[in-house]
Amino acid sequence: MRIFAIQGDTVQESSSLQSLQDRGLPPHGFVWIACERSEFETQLAPLQSSLQALCGLQLLDLHVSDLLNAQLPSHYDYTSEYDLLVFRRLAAGAGADTANAHHAKRSGPPILRHIDTSPVGFAVMDRVLLTVHPADCAVRDGYAAKLLQNASAKSHAAGAHAPTGPADLMLRVVNHMVDGYLALRRELTRQLDHWQAQLLNPKTRFNNWASLLDARLVLHQLDEVCEDQRASIQDWIEALKTWPDPQGDAALRERELLQVRSRDVLEHIERVVRHVRRLEQNAETAVQMHFSAQSHRTNDIMRTLTALTAVFLPLNLLAGIFGMNFEFMPVLHLAYGFWWAMGSMALIAAVLMGFFWRKHYLHL
Numbered sequence: 001m002r003i004f005a006i007q008g009d010t011v012q013e014s015s016s017l018q019s020l021q022d023r024g025l026p027p028h029g030f031v032w033i034a035c036e037r038s039e040f041e042t043q044l045a046p047l048q049s050s051l052q053a054l055c056g057l058q059l060l061d062l063h064v065s066d067l068l069n070a071q072l073p074s075h076y077d078y079t080s081e082y083d084l085l086v087f088r089r090l091a092a093g094a095g096a097d098t099a100n101a102h103h104a105k106r107s108g109p110p111i112l113r114h115i116d117t118s119p120v121g122f123a124v125m126d127r128v129l130l131t132v133h134p135a136d137c138a139v140r141d142g143y144a145a146k147l148l149q150n151a152s153a154k155s156h157a158a159g160a161h162a163p164t165g166p167a168d169l170m171l172r173v174v175n176h177m178v179d180g181y182l183a184l185r186r187e188l189t190r191q192l193d194h195w196q197a198q199l200l201n202p203k204t205r206f207n208n209w210a211s212l213l214d215a216r217l218v219l220h221q222l223d224e225v226c227e228d229q230r231a232s233i234q235d236w237i238e239a240l241k242t243w244p245d246p247q248g249d250a251a252l253r254e255r256e257l258l259q260v261r262s263r264d265v266l267e268h269i270e271r272v273v274r275h276v277r278r279l280e281q282n283a284e285t286a287v288q289m290h291f292s293a294q295s296h297r298t299n300d301i302m303r304t305l306t307a308l309t310a311v312f313l314p315l316n317l318l319a320g321i322f323g324m325n326f327e328f329m330p331v332l333h334l335a336y337g338f339w340w341a342m343g344s345m346a347l348i349a350a351v352l353m354g355f356f357w358r359k360h361y362l363h364l
Contacts, residue, residue, distance in 0.1 A: 011151035074228035129166035
């Protein structure tokens with residue numbers, strides 16, 4: 001469990017919930033409590049006590065169940081005292097939730113085998129943000145390191161200031177998760193383009209259909225995850241409009257920045273949705289083009305065989321005529337009868353070959 005007291009551009013990390021209760025909330029700041037799902041389950045009672053001491057409230061039992069559920073889709077809920085957002089992160093490789101460890105390995109492109117969609121829970125209160133992460137969450141540790149680094153710097157770049165409140169911090173962490181998936185677009189596109197090239201290459205025989213089906217299923221699941229993410233952020237934006245009007249220019253500007261950041265997160269999620277759907281369409285189009293090309297090549301082969309059969313039909317007719325057992329037949333007893341027959345057959349074959357060549361029925 002990691003606990004941060006944020007006030008202005010100052011960030012201090014606490015060691016335990018007890019030390020946080022002893023110090024209390026910062027005079028003009030807020031607290032971020034980030035814990036793993038297993039820690040949240042084992043230390044639920046101390047956490048509820050700390051929330052009661054700091055904010056005068058406790059999490060509802062239904063919301064506690066949501067935060068403990070490792071299979072819950074992205075969604076938004078609220079009470080009169082706090083807001084709850086569950087957001088399934090899109091990350092790769094490290095930080096996979098142990099609840100999904102029993103799942104069989106996916107086949108397909110390597111990048112698709114390691115995509116993790118574990119949920120991260122956010123309980124947003126007036127001056128406390130509680131986040132529940134999967135085990136060894138790289139998102140939590142990465143953003144915490146960035147937060148401490150920005151706080152320790154003497155000068156801050158534009159946009160690198162510490163969050164102004166729990167809602168602002170939640171949106172920054174959510175945006176960090178979405179941007180983590182956006183960084184995978186190039187590799188995803190490159191690997192699926194490689195499969196498309198294999199599908200459309202007439203010199204290779206594509207046999208990896210099971211992996212391709214798994215990849216399409218994973219992309220479809222990602223599409224559903226992104227749709228849930230978009231719906232949850234849209235619900236958050238609608239709920240944000242119902243908040244009481246802020247008092248003072250500073251509070252008004254803070255509310256406007258919060259709305260802008262919310263719309264920015266929504267736009268990033270929509271970019272993810274568009275990209276995943278484009279990858280699904282590309283995979284489907286590649287399969288359809290593969291079978292179309294296979295059908296076209298089969299038609300070419302059948303047309304060539306049909307043309308060759310048509311060339312040999314009159315030759316077979318001549319051979320059948322001269323093979324009949326009649327005693328008296330024209331040119332049968334001539335000294336050059338055989339050569340006349342062979343020449344006629346060669347001439348007929350040459351004429352038919354030339355005709356079919358001009359009609360593009362033969363491609364040698």
